Amino acid sequence: MKTLLLFPPQWTPISPHFALPSLVGQLKANGFSAKGIDLNIDFYNKILKSDFIKNSVMRAIDNNKNVLGEIAPYIQAGVGAGKSFEDYPLDIQNKIVKYSKVKEFAEKKQKLLLEIPDLAENAVQILKSEDFYTPEMLIKAVNIIDSALEMASMPYFPSKISLDSYSNPLFKLTFEHMKFFVFDEATNIFIEYYKSILDEILSENADYIGISINSTGQIIPGLTLANLLKTKAKAHVNIGGNFFGRVKDSVIKNPEFFGLFCDSLLVEEGERPVVELAKYIAGEIKINEVSNLIYKNEDGKVVINETKKPLKLDEMSIVSLDGYDFTKYFAPEIILPFQSSRGCYWGKCSFCDQDFGQNFNVKNVEKLTDEFIELKEKYGIKYFEFIDESVSPAYLAELSEKIKEKEIDIKYFFDARLEKTFTKEILQKGYNSGLKMVLWGLESGSKSVMELINKGIDIDLRLEILKNSSDVGLWNFAFIFFGFPTETVEDARKTIEMLCENNDIIHSYGRSVFTMGKHTKLKDEPEKYGITAVYPALDEFSPTYTFDCTGMAKDELNLILKECTKACASAYNDPLWMYLRYREYLFLYIAKYGKDWVLGYKINKENL
Numbered sequence: 001m002k003t004l005l006l007f008p009p010q011w012t013p014i015s016p017h018f019a020l021p022s023l024v025g026q027l028k029a030n031g032f033s034a035k036g037i038d039l040n041i042d043f044y045n046k047i048l049k050s051d052f053i054k055n056s057v058m059r060a061i062d063n064n065k066n067v068l069g070e071i072a073p074y075i076q077a078g079v080g081a082g083k084s085f086e087d088y089p090l091d092i093q094n095k096i097v098k099y100s101k102v103k104e105f106a107e108k109k110q111k112l113l114l115e116i117p118d119l120a121e122n123a124v125q126i127l128k129s130e131d132f133y134t135p136e137m138l139i140k141a142v143n144i145i146d147s148a149l150e151m152a153s154m155p156y157f158p159s160k161i162s163l164d165s166y167s168n169p170l171f172k173l174t175f176e177h178m179k180f181f182v183f184d185e186a187t188n189i190f191i192e193y194y195k196s197i198l199d200e201i202l203s204e205n206a207d208y209i210g211i212s213i214n215s216t217g218q219i220i221p222g223l224t225l226a227n228l229l230k231t232k233a234k235a236h237v238n239i240g241g242n243f244f245g246r247v248k249d250s251v252i253k254n255p256e257f258f259g260l261f262c263d264s265l266l267v268e269e270g271e272r273p274v275v276e277l278a279k280y281i282a283g284e285i286k287i288n289e290v291s292n293l294i295y296k297n298e299d300g301k302v303v304i305n306e307t308k309k310p311l312k313l314d315e316m317s318i319v320s321l322d323g324y325d326f327t328k329y330f331a332p333e334i335i336l337p338f339q340s341s342r343g344c345y346w347g348k349c350s351f352c353d354q355d356f357g358q359n360f361n362v363k364n365v366e367k368l369t370d371e372f373i374e375l376k377e378k379y380g381i382k383y384f385e386f387i388d389e390s391v392s393p394a395y396l397a398e399l400s401e402k403i404k405e406k407e408i409d410i411k412y413f414f415d416a417r418l419e420k421t422f423t424k425e426i427l428q429k430g431y432n433s434g435l436k437m438v439l440w441g442l443e444s445g446s447k448s449v450m451e452l453i454n455k456g457i458d459i460d461l462r463l464e465i466l467k468n469s470s471d472v473g474l475w476n477f478a479f480i481f482f483g484f485p486t487e488t489v490e491d492a493r494k495t496i497e498m499l500c501e502n503n504d505i506i507h508s509y510g511r512s513v514f515t516m517g518k519h520t521k522l523k524d525e526p527e528k529y530g531i532t533a534v535y536p537a538l539d540e541f542s543p544t545y546t547f548d549c550t551g552m553a554k555d556e557l558n559l560i561l562k563e564c565t566k567a568c569a570s571a572y573n574d575p576l577w578m579y580l581r582y583r584e585y586l587f588l589y590i591a592k593y594g595k596d597w598v599l600g601y602k603i604n605k606e607n608l
Helices: 019-029 039-047 050-081 090-108 110-128 135-152 175-183 190-202 216-232 242-246 248-252 256-260 271-281 365-379 393-406 424-433 447-453 459-471 489-501 554-572 576-580 583-593 595-600
Strands: 002-007 033-038 208-212 236-240 264-266 293-296 302-304 335-338 383-386 411-416 435-443 475-482 508-513 531-535 544-549
Touching: 002 019, 002 039, 019 033, 019 208, 019 271, 033 039, 039 050, 039 190, 050 090, 050 110, 050 135, 090 110, 110 135, 135 576, 175 216, 175 256, 190 216, 208 216, 208 271, 216 236, 216 242, 216 256, 236 271, 242 248, 248 293, 248 302, 256 264, 256 293, 264 271, 271 293, 335 583, 365 393, 383 583, 393 424, 411 583, 424 435, 424 459, 435 447, 435 459, 435 583, 459 475, 475 489, 475 554, 475 583, 489 554, 508 554, 576 583, 576 595, 583 595
Parallel strands: 002 033, 002 208, 208 236, 236 264, 335 383, 383 411, 411 435, 435 475, 475 508
Antiparallel strands: 264 293, 293 302, 531 544
């Protein structure tokens, strides 16, 4: 019995995603033939070829010559009837947007259209080579790739692929839209790609094909792949990953989902059920014995199997990257996503639902460091990104000692909470063991907002911890967000002031706007957080709620975001880290050159 696990676009093509190597390792350890294929990285390498980009541009411009005649009658009729854009059929909406975008592109970016296709392949090679570490070369290469991907997307506008996203502004998270855009060759860039590799996938003769869908950007590409395989393959087609587990109630209400896209859906942590599903397909157990499985039975009824306690990290096998071609990834070194824990040891922040579907447990440090050694010896990997929700001070202290004891030469970074037990001594030990950057949950400069967030830390000690961290040589990356319920303009400005006045110890930051996930804790006590109304999402597959609350109005929030951008641009004075864009790239620079070099580097804009 053969298992094939596939990771579809779109995901940032810098490193392998964690999901497939973890599941493949578990299947192999249980005696199953298993193979993982990262289609995402294959897709990016293929569409960034010069010929593909040139053909995309030519197709888009040629198609545009015919589109005007198709959309004109609808526009003329709509204007006379007082119709808005949303009143047109969805395919006409697509064509109107596409026509306008391609026309604008062809008229205003003729120089780029001529130059970029031949520059794109070299730009990709720069990301993969030592030239990556020359800042101006890296920045210029990423800018070229941005333009190249926009051109590759031209025949499919308004759909657009970039290095870190795939989107279509007309796509809504509804089942009807999923069905439309999966089959719409005018906007779906992935259909052509999948058809070109379908025979190769089918030649694997797998009995069980799993597809991992982890974000909204993977929905259309993931379901497109799933439908083709459901139609063409003899295998049992299963969908797993993070996304559909968050909206499983909506899947259950749409039984057609199983007819179109898969035979079954796995939700929550997959290492135990993926083996059980393999056993079912091999005829060893019955389908109702597969935990965490959703499927349609012979009577056409959607069935949800029992959720069993997941495996602990110490019970899991080491990840398997056999067959992966590391030279395809858009970085000179592989930065492997890795876990020392699942879930969150605090787990009480009111705004967060990142640990939904996970049961907190920690991997033994002895096992963790042995795996570092094995992965380095087998695959040459020495850079790691911990994808834990948060690494605790005590764990860092123990890990640092074990790395020193075993003399393991690695470099790594992780997320952490600003807890007072992150002493300077522990941070120094972490730095000495290979820790180079910490992504801190700083969140807000307002005490009232922090109290509602329920972070569980001493707010007054945060800056002291950041100073200690900086003093030992660590790079401090701070997560902040705006728009939390009750947050006023004055509250938001305290966050901006905190960033600008402490840029010597807050070396970089990542900004977001608060959204209410369906599984956040604050939705259970809305009045406590100044939430006056919570509305079911109009899109049934949306993982978030819309809501009304006290605090900033939408226009005030938009002004604050602009104010933050302007103030921080001045305070941080055009820093290198803003140009590097991706935290993995920033980490590699810090690992090679050190914190102070990256902070002190000044971009020569004449070379960009």
